[in-house]
Amino acid sequence: MVEKKLLGAALGALLLGTVAASADTIKVGIIGPFSGPFALQGKNFQAGVEAFMALNGKSVKGHDVEIIYRDLPAANPAQSRALAQELVVKDKVQYLGGVYFTPDAMAITPLLKQANTPLVIFNAATSAIMNTSPLVVRTSFTTAQTTTPLGKVAVDRGIKKVITAVSDYGPGVDAEVAFKKAFEAAGGQVVEAIRMPLNTNDFSPIMQRVRDSKADAVFAFLPSGPTTLGFVKAYNETGLRQAGIKFLAPGDLTQESDLPALGDGALGLLTSFHYAVAHDSPENKTFVDAASKAIGSPEQLSFPAVGAYDGMNVIYKMMEATDGKQDAEKAVAAVKGLSWTSPRGPVSIDPETRHVTQNIYLREVAKDSAGKAYNKEIETFANQKDPGLAAP
Amino acid sequence: MQIEADTRSIPALPKHRGGAWRDVAGILLIAVAGAAGYFLFPDSLALLTRVTALAMLALSLDLVVGYCGVATLGQAALFGAGAYAAGIACVSGVTEPLSLLLIGAVAGAAAGLVMGGIMLRAHGLAQLVLSIAIVQLFHEAANKASSYTGGSDGLAGLTVGPLFGIFAFDLWGRTAYLLGVVILVAVFAALKFVVASPFGMMCRGIKEDPIRIRSMGAFVSPVLLKMFVISGAVAGTGGALAAISTQVVGLDSVSFELSANALVMLVLGGIGTLYGAIVGTIIFMAFEHVVSAINPFHWMTMVGALLIAVVIAAPRGLGGLVARLWTPSRHGERP
Numbered sequence: 045m046v047e048k049k050l051l052g053a054a055l056g057a058l059l060l061g062t063v064a065a066s067a068d069t070i071k072v073g074i075i076g077p078f079s080g081p082f083a084l085q086g087k088n089f090q091a092g093v094e095a096f097m098a099l100n101g102k103s104v105k106g107h108d109v110e111i112i113y114r115d116l117p118a119a120n121p122a123q124s125r126a127l128a129q130e131l132v133v134k135d136k137v138q139y140l141g142g143v144y145f146t147p148d149a150m151a152i153t154p155l156l157k158q159a160n161t162p163l164v165i166f167n168a169a170t171s172a173i174m175n176t177s178p179l180v181v182r183t184s185f186t187t188a189q190t191t192t193p194l195g196k197v198a199v200d201r202g203i204k205k206v207i208t209a210v211s212d213y214g215p216g217v218d219a220e221v222a223f224k225k226a227f228e229a230a231g232g233q234v235v236e237a238i239r240m241p242l243n244t245n246d247f248s249p250i251m252q253r254v255r256d257s258k259a260d261a262v263f264a265f266l267p268s269g270p271t272t273l274g275f276v277k278a279y280n281e282t283g284l285r286q287a288g289i290k291f292l293a294p295g296d297l298t299q300e301s302d303l304p305a306l307g308d309g310a311l312g313l314l315t316s317f318h319y320a321v322a323h324d325s326p327e328n329k330t331f332v333d334a335a336s337k338a339i340g341s342p343e344q345l346s347f348p349a350v351g352a353y354d355g356m357n358v359i360y361k362m363m364e365a366t367d368g369k370q371d372a373e374k375a376v377a378a379v380k381g382l383s384w385t386s387p388r389g390p391v392s393i394d395p396e397t398r399h400v401t402q403n404i405y406l407r408e409v410a411k412d413s414a415g416k417a418y419n420k421e422i423e424t425f426a427n428q429k430d431p432g433l434a435a436p
Numbered sequence: 437m438q439i440e441a442d443t444r445s446i447p448a449l450p451k452h453r454g455g456a457w458r459d460v461a462g463i464l465l466i467a468v469a470g471a472a473g474y475f476l477f478p479d480s481l482a483l484l485t486r487v488t489a490l491a492m493l494a495l496s497l498d499l500v501v502g503y504c505g506v507a508t509l510g511q512a513a514l515f516g517a518g519a520y521a522a523g524i525a526c527v528s529g530v531t532e533p534l535s536l537l538l539i540g541a542v543a544g545a546a547a548g549l550v551m552g553g554i555m556l557r558a559h560g561l562a563q564l565v566l567s568i569a570i571v572q573l574f575h576e577a578a579n580k581a582s583s584y585t586g587g588s589d590g591l592a593g594l595t596v597g598p599l600f601g602i603f604a605f606d607l608w609g610r611t612a613y614l615l616g617v618v619i620l621v622a623v624f625a626a627l628k629f630v631v632a633s634p635f636g637m638m639c640r641g642i643k644e645d646p647i648r649i650r651s652m653g654a655f656v657s658p659v660l661l662k663m664f665v666i667s668g669a670v671a672g673t674g675g676a677l678a679a680i681s682t683q684v685v686g687l688d689s690v691s692f693e694l695s696a697n698a699l700v701m702l703v704l705g706g707i708g709t710l711y712g713a714i715v716g717t718i719i720f721m722a723f724e725h726v727v728s729a730i731n732p733f734h735w736m737t738m739v740g741a742l743l744i745a746v747v748i749a750a751p752r753g754l755g756g757l758v759a760r761l762w763t764p765s766r767h768g769e770r771p
Contacts, residue, residue, distance in 0.1 A: 078732040115732035118693070121590050121684035122489070126482040129609060134479030147590025147686040154683050158607040170589050213579060214588040241576070 069108045070363055073131035074142040074352075075124065075152075076166070080117030082144060084301060085348045087339055089142055089166055092352025095334035096360075104360055107368040112137060116144075121151035128152040132159040138370045139164065139359050144348070146170040146214065153177035160372045164358050166351040170214065171432030174397050179372050181358055181379060181398045183391075184351040185318045187215050187265075188222040188432035190294045193404045193425040194316045195226025198261060198292060205235045206292070207259040209250055209275075211266045212239040219265035219294055222431065227263075235259050244271070247278035254284060261290035264297065272297050273305055280309045290314065295419065298409055301346040303417040310409040310417060318402050319350045319388040320419035322412075331387035354386045354400070358393065394429055404428045459628045462711060466624060470617035474610070480725075481609035485681045487721045488616030492623060492674030493694075494701045494713035496544075499667040501699070502708035503631055504660050505643030506555065507564045509695050510571030511671060516578065516690025517547035518672025523591045523685035524584055531597035533605070537619065537676045544672015545665045547574075552664025556657050567695075574690045590686040594679065605681065612681035619677060620714075623670055627710055630666060639663050704746055706753025715755040 074093060078086035093111060102109055112135055114127045124147075131137045132155065140156075140163045143149045149168040156163055156179040165173065165182040174180055198206060206227060210216035216239070224234045236257045238250060254262050262284070266272045279291060295317020298310055321332060335349050336342035358379050365378030376398065383392035389403040406423035473484050497511045521543030522536040530536060555566050578585045585591050598604040603611040630636050638659050641649045646656050679685050688694060697720070705716020723742055728735040750757040 079728075079734065079736050083733075113732045115728045115735065117736075118688065119588070119590070119686055120688045121686040122486055122678050122682040122689075125682045125684070126480075126486050129482035129607065130480050133608060147586075147588070147592070147684055147688075150590050150592035151682055151684040151686075155607050172589070172592075176592065214582070217582070217587070242579075 068106075068368070069110045070104070070139070070368055071110045071112055071135060071137040072139045072141055072359060073112045073114060073128070073135060073137035074166075075114045075116050075127055075131075075140070075148070076142040077117050077144050078113060078115040082117065084344060084346070085144055085167070086115070087344065088346050088348035089144075089352045091335045091339035091345065092166070092349035092354075093141075093356050094338035095331060095349070096353045096356035098334050098338070099330065100357075100360060104363040105367055107363065109360075109363070116148060119145035119147050121147045124148035125151040125155065128155055128159075132161055137161065139362065139375075141355050141359060142166050142352070143168045146173060149173045149180075150176060153180055156180070156372065160370055162362060162372045162375050164355045166355045167348050170218065171399075171430055174399055174430075178398075179376055181376060181393060183354040183358055183393075183400050184348075185402070186399070186430045186432050187218040187294060189399075189402075189428055189430045190296075190317050190404055191219050191222040191265075192226040192431050193406065193428065194223055194263070194292050194294070194314075195228075195232065196230045197314070197316065197406055197423070198227055198263075198290075199230040199232050201290070203232065203260040203290060203292075205233050205257075205259045206261050206263050207236045207238065207254050207257040208234055208263045209238040209240060209254065210264065211242050211244075211271065213242055213267075215267075215296075216265045218432070220263075223263050223292075226431075240266075242267070242271075245274055247275050248282055250275075251278050251282040251284055254289065255282070255287065259289065261292055263292045265294060266297065268296050268299050268302055272302060276306055276309050276313070285312075295320070295347070295407065298407070298419055299346045300419065301344050303409065303419075304343060306409075306417070308417075311411065313409045314406065315409075315419065316404055316406050316425075317347070317419070318404055319347050320405060320407055320421055321345055322418040323388060323405075323421060325385075325387070325389065327385050328387040350387050354388075354391065357384060357386075358382070389424075390427075397430060399430045401427055401429050459625075459632075463621060463625050463628070466714065467617070467621050470621065474613060474617075478608075481613040482681070483721070483725060485609055485613045485616045486678065487717055488613070488620045489674045489678040489681070490698070490701070490721065491620055491714045491717040492677065493671050493698045494705070494717045495623065495627060495710060496667040496671035496674065497698050497702050498707065498710060498713040499627065499631075499663055499670065501702065502712075503636065503639045503643065504663050506660060506664075507560075508555065508567035509564060509692065509699060510551065510567035510569075510574075511667075511698050512690055512692070512694035513551060513571040513574040514544045514547045514668040514671035515675040515678075515694065515698075516574055516685075517668070518544035518675030519679040519685045519689040520578060520585055520591065520675075521672070522676035522679040523594055526594040526596060526679070527591065531595060533596055533599050533615065533680050536596065536680055537673055540672045540676020540679070541669045542672070544675060545669040547672065548664045548666070548668020549661070551668070552661045556660055556664075568692060571690065571692050571695050575687060575692070578687055578690050585685070588687055590684050592684050594683040594685075596680050596683065605683075609681065612677075616677055616681065619673060623673065624710060624714070627666075627670070631710065635659070635662065700743065702753075704743070704753055706755030706757075709755055712753050712755030716753060719754055 076086040076089040144167045146168045153176040162179045167184045210220045295315040300321045362375035380395040391402040404425045405421040407419040410420040493515045518540035522540040525539045701716040701720045706712030727738045
């Protein structure tokens with residue numbers, strides 16, 4: 045029975061800890077990957093939240109705001125539901141936020157109505173999530189939203205034939221479909237579509253197929269991290285860059301935290317995305333200063349932080365509207381159509397879809413005066429909605 | 437006499453004296469613990485439901501590893517088969533929870549037949565590698581067939597009807613938890629019967645000395661295959677329970693990680709005793725839950741430390757440790 049006693053003691057300690065919070069405190073439960081291979085993204089969530097609270101105070105209308113973090117290291121819907129349920133039922137949170145992976149969000153949305161709790165998604169980027177509950181608001185992006193402008197960009201730059209190469213999983217297929225649709229609508233032609241297994245390490249056969257296809261450019265989508273590094277390396281080493289074959293991708297591939305590892309090989313890559321840490325605006329400067337302080341080392345700062353920062357803005361607005369009372373419908377209604385200037389530029393919450401409408405930027409990886417690589421914004425596509433939600 | 441030399445296999449040997457009474461007491465204990473969980477932690481029922489589903493995975497793994505001596509790191513393939521079968525059936529219109537559990541069990545058993553059929557062709561290390569390959573193939577198949585499984589986005593939109601038409605699966609998770617406990621107790625009781633049967637004895641015999649069993653005139657492979665099918669049905673039931681209570685099925689349910697975690701739970705609790713599977717799952721999940729709530733950023737280190745401590749201090753698992761503390765010294769009973 046030794047372990048049962050220990051267990052009891054540990055659980056007891058946990059219960060005491062949660063009871064100690066004061067009465068007039070609004071609690072917000074944030075679920076994200078705070079450990080494991082995606083810990084950096086979770087760290088960015090936390091940095092965004094802390095930056096927002098440092099700049100806007102830790103209370104709303106006299107109600108203290110308390111954040112409870114819960115770790116979900118990888119996509120795991122069952123665990124996600126268990127965590128959300130416990131945050132709502134035991135910790136009595138009034139708001140749920142965070143969520144990095146789509147299946148995790150899908151597991152939480154059926155609970156929201158009964159829980160009377162809105163969910164503000166800081167990342168999970170599949171269009172369909174928004175249709176699963178009227179109490180979901182999203183401040184990140186969708187793959188279709190960030191990818192679609194690339195179709196026009198490609199045609200404008202005289203690219204007629206493109207080969208797509210994406211990792212064979214949900215977001216990869218979404219990116220492929222969105223790009224093909226936009227590119228062909230603009231008059232281009234996708235000559236071949238390659239789907240690579242997620243754990244591909246040797247990309248030279250893929251590069252050979254790209255070369256053989258006689259396409260003007262390759263459109264790529266891979267999960268950020270080592271696979272992207274391998275893909276970009278192969279693109280350079282097999283001479284595709286020298287052969288003049290352009291490289292197009294959504295901005296996930298050149299997120300700032302990966303740029304040092306990509307090195308000079310990334311220079312000149314064209315990506316489209318909703319946020320670059322280098323975005324030039326006073327709002328972004330304030331945000332980057334505060335978030336860098338929160339995350340410790342500025343090189344780790346990347347897009348999930350801005351999703352979290354704006355997500356907290358939405359949650360604060362919800363708290364103002366409900367004045368500390370738990371009323372999910374009123375809270376969500378209060379932020380429909382809300383517009384503000386985010387570090388990424390002007391944004392608003394679409395009243396129909398509850399997804400964020402925002403500028404998408406075309407960026408090129410360049411070097412600043414200090415020799416550090418960054419995403420240089422060269423073209424702006426204003427007020428983009430999520431095309432993936434247009435026809436549910 | 438072989439037995440003298442083989443002391444490490446003692447816990448796997450059948451216990452004759454008072455065996456039946458002890459089993460009844462054990463089953464009652466699990467039922468009481470389940471009821472206690474309901475009243476002690478009414479706010480964490482979703483987590484506790486997850487424990488019951490994973491306990492079935494650990495139990496199914498124990499059947500194969502602990503009773504047959506077949507090393508596998510691919511047990512989640514069977515769990516996932518049950519979860520996806522129940523999930524797909526639910527999306528296509530079967531919403532009665534007990535039917536979904538049955539579908540999960542059948543799918544798990546079918547997957548067990550396939551997996552056993554392949555794995556039993558190899559031995560030792562090759563067998564282990566095969567098990568990893570199979571779970572990876574299942575994983576990739578679930579990822580590829582995204583029009584049925586939702587791929588990496590997960591299979592969502594499961595609306596499970598109320599149990600017996602009365603008890604809905606709601607936010608508080610009472611129905612799901614009680615269903616989970618009842619199913620777990622029933623499965624446990626059935627398995628106690630299975631492992632004590634002549635068939636169960638045969639499995640243990642094969643684990644100890646397959647050559648001897650073969651020279652006795654018994655066929656080894658069909659016996660093990662039968663156990664694989666039973667194991668698959670148990671894992672599939674667990675998977676279906678997870679699908680019903682979560683209402684989403686993700687690729688993690690057919691992952692190598694889940695298989696490895698199940699083995700860790702089993703080692704923690706003690707291999708070769710059905711109690712060990714349940715104790716291990718509870719300890720692992722509770723520890724993970726408590727530590728990750730206290731420190732969401734560095735809790736994995738603590739879990740690793742616990743594992744090392746248990747493996748060094750109690751090589752037979754915590755279940756084995758408890759059994760040793762409970763049962764008075766049996767020196768002199770052995771031949």
